[in-house]
Amino acid sequence: MNYYTRMKGISVIMAGLLLLSAGSMVHASEGMEAGTSRPNILLINIDDLGWKDLGYMGSSYYETPNVDRLAARGMVFSQAYASAANCAPSRAALFSGMWTPRTGIYTVANSDRGKSIHRKLIPTPNTEYLADSVLTIAELLQQGGYRTAHAGKWHLGEDPADQGFEVNIAGLEAGNPSAGELGGYFAPYNNPYLEEGPEGEYLTDRITSEAISFLESTRGQPFFLNYAPYIVHTPIQPKEKLKLKYEQKLKGRSANNPDPGYAAMVETMDANVGRLVDYLMQAGRFENTLIIFTSDNGGLYRVSRQEPLRAGKGAYYEGGIRVPLIICWPGRVAAGSVTGEPVTNLDFYPTILAASGLEKPAGKVLDGTSLLPLFRGERLNERYLYWHFPIYLQAYKPGANPDLPDPYFRTRPGSVIRKGPWKLHEYFEDGRIELYNLETDIGERKDLKELYPERAGALYRQLKQWRRQTGAPVPTERNPRYRKKEE
Incomplete structure (x- = not known):
């Protein structure tokens, strides 16, 4: 399927989603949140979510009604990229606004991965964590009067509070919820930045509840919430009832099927995105919130293949770096719009700066470009991506x-x-x-x-x-x- 066929298919899907979402939009808040002139910022960065693993992208297997409605309310980017093919370097680029050579973060942990006998070269040493000297988008927003919170996976250092976040919900240096001494997706979590929950509680549900509590504390003030709830990264630890549902859906399907446990985790992710958006609408804050929904890299090949894209997470073919991206900003981004403009998560930093009205500090290097012209129906200048x-x-x-x-x-x-x-x-x-x-x-x-x-x-x-x-x-x-x- 070529690019133009893909775009046409997305447009048809989006038209249907607009009809589905029309009813719920009637209940959206009217006007700007009282006492707030600058937009709130909600960045939803899902871990290892594949480009095709969503209903609005045409999937008949994965069920994502809440993300689909968000897509119908905003702009879908069919050619969006992560700036790296795995977690840490992509997140470092997003928060720093800089290409990987400027941060030195190229991978997770060491750079000489795999058997030495198979490596022809001595690789460049890797920097594991984002330097404190790097001015993050969270720090700029915090300095500009925003209330800031991180919820979920951080992976760029010991504590996101060191780099611009007032509140840290479950974020630490670990790349997945079972790393080291951590307990996984079901309580007990053994996470030093999350109060222990009752046995069997699900991590993503809990992170969302804590995130909503933070949002409640910011009424009348602009907020920046980085919502990165670990899911759908391995280990595959779904809710059993949902897993059984997707096992049933697999019956009679062709070979190379996706993992039903992964599919169940995708649905849990979607439900929690819905909880956040529902809160914003009920609280009268949706209309004044810029929402960015994306993934930090391509999908994991062994649990969900991204055909026609080649390969998956960790590779620099399209399956490893092309990601879903939705931007929703009522009144500023046309509902149901679709763009094929190539963009990357390096563009989020300058876009958020422009949206919030904050100035780029002198000397701060930004390698992306603001996406605001796209919201006005304009084109970006053609550029190289690296x-x-x-x-x-x-x-x-x-x-x-x-x-x-x-x-x-x-x-x-x-x-x-x-x-x-x-x-x-x-x-x-x-x-x-x-x-x-x-x-x-x-x-x-x-x-x-x-x-x-x-x-x-x-x-x-x-x-x-x-x-x-x-x-x-x-x-x-x-x-x-x-x-x-x-x-």
Whole structure:
């Protein structure tokens, strides 16, 4: 399916959703929240949610009525990207507003992932946490008079309170709710930043309740809530009743089916997004809230495949970096609108700044661009998008993903550049170049570098120039332990 067919399909789905949401919109608040002139900001960043794993994207398996209604009330971005293919670097880019070479965060934990005998190069060392010297969007909003709260996964340091959040609900350095001594999605959680709940309570439900309590405390004041409730990241620990429901839905379906436990977690995510939006509407605050709904990277291949997109989380093919994105801002963003403009989560920082009326501090580097022109029906200036990953990220299981170039790694060291429909990959181990036209080949199956050598050359030169400008490191040292074949 090409890009234009996909866009047409989304438009048809959106038309239906507008009809479904019309009734509930009647009850939306009228006018701006009393005592508040600047918009509230609600950033919903779901963990590992695939581009296709939502009803408004055409899924007949996943049930997401609340997110679908949000899509009908706002703008859907069909070509939205995470700035990295896994959690920490994507979140670091979002909160810093800067490309990964500027933060040094390229992956989770160490950069020499996978067996040493399979790695030709010594990768660039990884920085695990966001430096305190980085001015985050939360810090700017807090300095500008916003009440700020983080709810859920942080993964960029020990405590988000150190980087602009007045309230921290369950956020710490862990990347999933079962890491280390943490208890998982069901209480007891053993999370030092969350008061223990009754046994069997579900983490996402609890985080949402705490987030709503924070919102209640901010009446009459603008707020910024970063809602990142761990879900749908592994471990797959769904509510059993919902899992049984999706097991029943699988009957009679074709091969390569999604994981019913994951599907159940998607529904739980959706229900909690609905709780937040319902609160805002009932409290008369929905009309004055800018809502951004997205995912931090592509879907996890082993639980939900993203065909026609290639590969999944951890890879720099479309399945690893293309993500769902909805922006809803009543009165400023046209309900039911759809755009195919390529954007990334680097754009959130300048967009939020512009929406809130705050100025960018002198010397603060921002690598994204404000999306406000899109809300006015204008186009963004055509630009280059970049990804840089001088690291290794091993496959979950050797050979389990046939979409990857080799059985051992989701990512080998390299860089990617996109402009318009053209996307070029470069891999540092052997200098391999791949060129794709996403307009005609969204699945990145047909390498066009031999047919369009001038196009490939121009993109490659631009990519090298960008690396020089940003100081992006390129590993060149050979790994002495590398062997072509295992003995």
